Amino acid sequence: MTLNRRNFLGTGAFAAATLAAPMVRAASHGKPKVVVVGGGAGGATAARYIAKDSNGEIDVTLIEPTRMYYTCFFSNLYIGGFRELSSIGHSYGKLASEYGINVVHDWAIGVDRDAKTVSLAGGAKVPYDRLILSPGIDFVDGAVPGWDLSTQTKMPHAYKAGTQSELLKDQIMAMPEGGTYVMVAPPNPYRCPPGPYERVSMVAHVLKETNPTAKILIADPKDKFSKQALFEEGWQKHYGGMIERLGPDFGGGNVSVNADTMEVNIDGEIVKADVCNVIPAQKAGAICDAAALTEGNWAPVDGHNMQSRMDENIYILGDSSNQGDMPKSGYSANSQAKVAAMAVRGSLTGSRVFPAKYSNTCWSLIATDDGVKVGASYEPTDEKIASVSSFVSQTGEDADMRKRTYEESIGWYAGITSDMFG
Numbered sequence: 001m002t003l004n005r006r007n008f009l010g011t012g013a014f015a016a017a018t019l020a021a022p023m024v025r026a027a028s029h030g031k032p033k034v035v036v037v038g039g040g041a042g043g044a045t046a047a048r049y050i051a052k053d054s055n056g057e058i059d060v061t062l063i064e065p066t067r068m069y070y071t072c073f074f075s076n077l078y079i080g081g082f083r084e085l086s087s088i089g090h091s092y093g094k095l096a097s098e099y100g101i102n103v104v105h106d107w108a109i110g111v112d113r114d115a116k117t118v119s120l121a122g123g124a125k126v127p128y129d130r131l132i133l134s135p136g137i138d139f140v141d142g143a144v145p146g147w148d149l150s151t152q153t154k155m156p157h158a159y160k161a162g163t164q165s166e167l168l169k170d171q172i173m174a175m176p177e178g179g180t181y182v183m184v185a186p187p188n189p190y191r192c193p194p195g196p197y198e199r200v201s202m203v204a205h206v207l208k209e210t211n212p213t214a215k216i217l218i219a220d221p222k223d224k225f226s227k228q229a230l231f232e233e234g235w236q237k238h239y240g241g242m243i244e245r246l247g248p249d250f251g252g253g254n255v256s257v258n259a260d261t262m263e264v265n266i267d268g269e270i271v272k273a274d275v276c277n278v279i280p281a282q283k284a285g286a287i288c289d290a291a292a293l294t295e296g297n298w299a300p301v302d303g304h305n306m307q308s309r310m311d312e313n314i315y316i317l318g319d320s321s322n323q324g325d326m327p328k329s330g331y332s333a334n335s336q337a338k339v340a341a342m343a344v345r346g347s348l349t350g351s352r353v354f355p356a357k358y359s360n361t362c363w364s365l366i367a368t369d370d371g372v373k374v375g376a377s378y379e380p381t382d383e384k385i386a387s388v389s390s391f392v393s394q395t396g397e398d399a400d401m402r403k404r405t406y407e408e409s410i411g412w413y414a415g416i417t418s419d420m421f422g
Contacts (some may be wrong), residue, residue, distance in 0.1 A: 039064030080202030135285025324384025371406030
């Protein structure tokens, strides 16, 4: 169901009453209200920081359809057998009980930017003074001919963690001896740039133990990818002869699929897949389109505070935002959420707002105790969030360094999930 701003204008007595109300600190509606849509690394962090730092001066409502949130980061480690699925699942109990956040489990389906209300699938309308949108990604229709959401059980994307992750892992474990796993990789930009290639590493790790004659084929529309030299070194070291990648020069950008026959057409050559992991092209979460806040596939924001460039009362975080140089990652969304939370709190209560600074690190596991990373620090300009320094693991690093890098990622996971969910 697609709703847009026009659907809501001037409708309903409640909307009219909200339009008449002052923006903040209004005696007629009590404390200022912040609504956060999306309970992942961006939304949960922003909701928690606003509630925690405002000391009860702001009412915070978090709208998230699922009761248990499975992090996309570290879901590849579940597929590789390094984590249980339960270890990447998190509830919203502490956000409600310890921080007083009103957690609503429903789908946000529309935003009336004039009335400043969010419409829910269940029929309610939630008023806001400031709205934070952090809905993650959705997929571009028709990006891979033959694939759509109706085929995701046969050809899972597993790029929203949870049941899709379980499905993909089950399919991998059920592959026939010597079978073929095909990944259709996404074009830029997309969530977690190293993610598809860490997944290939984890699939290879499983197959090396359970089905060593199986093959992995990557159809990739990109000329190059994040940490490419590190992944290729690791694949040669740990999984020699198992993984083949077809880039655009070899037809990897001209792919269609047939879920009924489990066939993948790569530039005219038909490949029979036992498992086909289609990761389509991506775009901002649908609520951003419904609120008419996108240009192209993404929602442009001011890098100084993550404020929408189309509505000063709305902030857009994480994967959905078009912000500049930061990759679409859980770390980035968490970093952006703290900047936005400070800006929102400042605008509603007059609290001090410090200049924005951002950071990101993306860790990837290639094999047991073989971890690599890439990261950067960022500062805002008037045009975008710009990278100011960066680092990346080096090829040829010794085993102790790679083990420490992996252990560092374990510590980071515990830290960021505590930062998100309390």
